[in-house]
Structures are given as C-alpha cells and as structure tokens.
Amino acid sequence: MIILMGIRDEELIQKLICLPSHSPLQDMVKTCKSFEATKSATSDIHAIPNQLCAVSAYQKKKKGQYRPNPSPPISTPRVSCQFCARRHDSGKCPAANSICNNCGRHSHWARTSKCPATSIQCRFCNRMGHYEKCGLQDLRVAARVDPSYTRLLDCVSSGFPSNRNDLHSTLLPFWKIRDNLSIDGELVLYGARVVVPAVLHRRTLSRLHDSHRGVESMMRRAKQTVFWPGIDSDITSTVHACESCQMFQPSQQQEPLMCDDNSTWPFExxxxxxxxxxxxxxxxxxxxxxxxxxxxxxxxxxxxxxxxxxxxxxxxxxxxxxxxxxxxxx
The missing domain is CATH 3.30.160 (Double Stranded RNA Binding Domain)
Structure with a gap:
C-alpha cells in the first residue's frame, strides 16, 4: 500500500494490484520498469504528424547533401567552319552543295579562307576577292554600247547587202562568213560560237590564257565558245607576249593525234x-x-x-x- 500511494498512473496501479500478495519487491520494480518502457514506445508511435514530416524532410535533405551531381551530356564542340565561316555541328556545313560567286568553285562560300580568289585582284575593276568574269550578261551589256556590234546585229537580222562595197567598213571581215551568222537575242552567233564585242576582246583573251597552255590549247577552247575576226592571230600574239609561256613551252610541240574512222567490215x-x-x-x-x-x-x-x-x-x-x-x- 505504501508503494501504491506514491504512483499516479492508474493503469500501473491496476497492474500492481493484480500481482500476488506475497510477490517480492523486485517483481514489483520490474513490472514498473516494463510499464514505463511500454508507455514510452507507445508515445513515440502516436507522435504528432507535423513532427514526423519534419523528421522525414530533414533526413531527405541530409541524404541529398551527399548525392553526386549528374554529369552533363557530352556534345561535340562547335567550331568556326572554314567553308562557310559559321559555327555548326560536324558534317552539317550549309555550303556543302554551294557554288562560290567569286571563284566559281564548289563546296564553299565567297570570302572564306577556302576561296582561292580571296587574295586575287581583278584586273578590270582593281578590287580584291574575285576573278575576272565575262558572262552572258557582260556580253549583252557590251553589245548594246558597241556601235559596230549593233550594225552587225542589224545587218544579220535584215540581211547583208548584195554588194560587198555597200557594207560598212567595220563589217567587211564578216562578209565571207555571212551565211553562218545567226542571232540569239541580243548576241550574234557564228555557228555555235558567240561573236564577242570588241570591248571584251582583251578580257576574253585573258580568260582563254589563264592556264598558260599554249597556242593550240587556246585555239581549241576558242573554237568551242567564242569568235571574232582575227581571233587566231590575237591568240598567237598573246602567247608570244607571255614570258611564262615562252619560258616553259616545249621547243618542238607535238601535233594533235588524228584518228581515223573505225572500219566495220573487211576491206572497207x-x-x-x-x-x-x-x-x-x-x-x-x-x-x-x-x-x-x-x-x-x-x-x-x-x-x-x-x-x-x-x-x-x-x-x-x-x-x-x-x-x-x-x-x-x-
């Protein structure tokens, strides 16, 4: 009874009353300790939910401090392209299928490090960065401002006079080939070759001579594309006036090989x-x-x-x- 009077928990008092009356003091102390341990565990289980959430957040935060950061994805570095002067991925150059406007070659844009005309000075406009150009548009413009070419165009369209003496002096060289002349828009054609105005003779000779391949090669190129009276003599004079051609040309040039037609039956x-x-x-x-x-x-x-x-x-x-x-x- 003396022990029960000092205990405030009624549940513990009931447990002690249920013990046998002749139970020793040690059994009563053991029962009290067991009850206190059970009550403490029960109170932890029924704790406030906010406290449990705070503990969970703290544990997650503590674990996250030791988690390694994910490595960034590996990508190919973008470098400045020499063909287009832009930054792009490897194999995706926008100039792959382009034609340069300054040199006429493929797979690069103008004014890039791959353009061979970057350090070239045009001899007709004295500007840097492009080769000399002589296209159809230049021929049409020169044909409009050349009075002799305009007379030739009118003469071919309306017909040559019946008497050679009635022809203008600038058109006399065309008298022998008058039957082979035709008109294509604003240009005169000699067969399939374009008759070049006089103001573009020098530029055309320069383009024919750009590879320094000699008289025969220049004449073969000219016979496929351009014509004016006396073009053969102009080509010969151009090559003879070139020091590089005279220095490196062979002393005895080989004539072009003439091939006969192949026979199809014996004794043909x-x-x-x-x-x-x-x-x-x-x-x-x-x-x-x-x-x-x-x-x-x-x-x-x-x-x-x-x-x-x-x-x-x-x-x-x-x-x-x-x-x-x-x-x-x-």
Whole structure:
C-alpha cells in the first residue's frame, strides 16, 4: 500500500494490484520498469504528424547533401567552319552543295579562307576577292554600247547587202562568213560560237590564257565558245607576249593525234605504198580492219599506168574500198 500511494498512473496501479500478495519487491520494480518502457514506445508511435514530416524532410535533405551531381551530356564542340565561316555541328556545313560567286568553285562560300580568289585582284575593276568574269550578261551589256556590234546585229537580222562595197567598213571581215551568222537575242552567233564585242576582246583573251597552255590549247577552247575576226592571230600574239609561256613551252610541240574512222567490215578501208628491197619494187595493200596485206611485185615498173592496172586487179578480187589512203605516190 505504501508503494501504491506514491504512483499516479492508474493503469500501473491496476497492474500492481493484480500481482500476488506475497510477490517480492523486485517483481514489483520490474513490472514498473516494463510499464514505463511500454508507455514510452507507445508515445513515440502516436507522435504528432507535423513532427514526423519534419523528421522525414530533414533526413531527405541530409541524404541529398551527399548525392553526386549528374554529369552533363557530352556534345561535340562547335567550331568556326572554314567553308562557310559559321559555327555548326560536324558534317552539317550549309555550303556543302554551294557554288562560290567569286571563284566559281564548289563546296564553299565567297570570302572564306577556302576561296582561292580571296587574295586575287581583278584586273578590270582593281578590287580584291574575285576573278575576272565575262558572262552572258557582260556580253549583252557590251553589245548594246558597241556601235559596230549593233550594225552587225542589224545587218544579220535584215540581211547583208548584195554588194560587198555597200557594207560598212567595220563589217567587211564578216562578209565571207555571212551565211553562218545567226542571232540569239541580243548576241550574234557564228555557228555555235558567240561573236564577242570588241570591248571584251582583251578580257576574253585573258580568260582563254589563264592556264598558260599554249597556242593550240587556246585555239581549241576558242573554237568551242567564242569568235571574232582575227581571233587566231590575237591568240598567237598573246602567247608570244607571255614570258611564262615562252619560258616553259616545249621547243618542238607535238601535233594533235588524228584518228581515223573505225572500219566495220573487211576491206572497207585500205592503205597502200611502194617499197624497194634488193633492187626490186613492190606494192603493198593492207586492210585497216584486219591488217591483211596483199603484196604485188612491180618488176621495176611503178608508173601510173601500171599502178592503175594493179589496183584494178585488186578491186576485182576483194571489192572497191570506201577509203583508200596513200602518201601521194613514189
């Protein structure tokens, strides 16, 4: 009873009353300690919700302090492109399929480090950064301001006079080729070649001569594109006045190879010539398709009458060829 009078918790008093009356003091102390431990655990379980949320937020914040930061995504650095002078990803250059306006080459834009005309000075406008240009628009503009070209255009459109003396003096060089002249808009054509106005002769020669390939090469380029009376002599004078061409051209230039038409059947084309061996003369006739030779002994008689007799016999045997090539006789 003395112990029960000092306890305020009624639940603990009920537990102690339920103990046997002859229970020792140690069992009563153990029951009190067990009750206090159980009550303390129960109070923690039924704590206020706000306190539980604060503890949870604190734990999360404490764990986040030790979490490593995610690494940024790896990307290819953008560098300034030499072909377009812009920054872009690798393989995405906008100038890949472009044509430069200053040099006429592909895969770069004008005024970039890849343009070969960046350090070139135009000889006609004295500006830097582009090659000399002579396009159709320049030809049309020059044709309008050239009085002799205007007379030629009117003469070709209306027809040349019947008498050569009635022609203007500046148009006399066109008299022999008047039947081959035609008109395409504001330009005069000689066959498929454009007749260049006189004010553009020097510029055109400069463009034909830009590769320093010699007279024959310049003439071949000119025969495909441009024409004016005396263009061949102007090309020759231009090459002879060039020190680089005179220094590096070969002393004996090789003539262009002339190819014959290919034969389609035997003895369509034949070649013949005389030769002498051991004092005896022979006429050899060879088929150009198969290379089959026909050897005719001449017995020292290579006159025209005997040669005609040899060929008549040959034509009776194999037929008359379409082309017969000789060197002009013995």
């Amino acid at each position: 084309s034949a070649s013949d010539d005389f030769f002498t061996i051991s004092g005896k003369s022979f006429l050899v006739i060879a088929d150009r398709l198969s290379g089959w030779p026909v050897l005719v002994p001449c017995k020292g008689d290579t006159t025209a009458l005997n040669t005609i007799r040899f060929f008549c016999r040959y034509f009776r045997e194999v037929g008359v060829p379409l082309r017969l090539q000789t060197d002009g006789g013995p």
